[in-house]
Amino acid sequence: MKHRLIKTEISYTGKQLRSNFAYTHFGLVGDSIIAFCGKCDVAQEKMVDLEDLKAGKQIYSESMLHFIIEHYDTDLEKAVLRQLLFTNIIKDLMNDIKSEAPIIRIGTDLYEGDAKLSISIATVTPISSLIHFGINITSINTPVKTKGLKDYNIDPYKFADSVMDIYKKEQDKIYTARCKVRWTE
Secondary structure, three states, X not given: OEEEEOOOOOOEOOOOOOOOHHHHHHOOOOXXXXXXXXXXXXXXXXXXXXXXXXXXXXXXXXXXEXXXXXXXXXXXXXXXXXXXXXXXXXXXXXXXXXXXXXXXXXXXEEEEOOEEOEEEEEEEOOOOEEEEEEEEOOOOOOOOOEOOXXXXXXXXXXXXXXXXXXHHHHHHHHHHHHHOOOOOO
16 A cells, blocks of 8 residues: 655645545555645535535534545445544544543544544545545634644644554555455355
8 A cells, every 4th residue: 555645735625535636646556545734625515425415514624634545446335444444543543642531433533522633534436445534733713613633732744654654554464364364164
């Protein structure tokens, strides 16, 4: 699995959640994970989560750390399971770094108490499965109560590197686990 930390700010609008984004913009062919920082402002026509769309929710943050993961298979259930794994990786890493109240996972979102830290969605295209995960860097002007990485003195770029490294290693372990067993009769 290829990965890249993008140091140029990119505003996430939802249009980045598409097949081959990492390949066409950053040359990463195949399964990949990229991370970048930037604003988050997803227009309703780009919303993938139908519950959020029906509820008229606004997806907005002045500054987020974004991850886009692409796997070249089209199994939505597998994509959601990967999304849960990714969310737990971030939760565990944050809880290892900080000493305040624990970060908890509710579904595929992270919270400290009633403050939301993240957004996340998994979907498929005709050729791949995609995950977007965004975690607030700041909590300014968000439509709901939030906390961000700055509240915990976490550098978003160092954090992104650690998260991508752990996810890549987990994917390698899954691949190895699939290859080291024999079928039963």
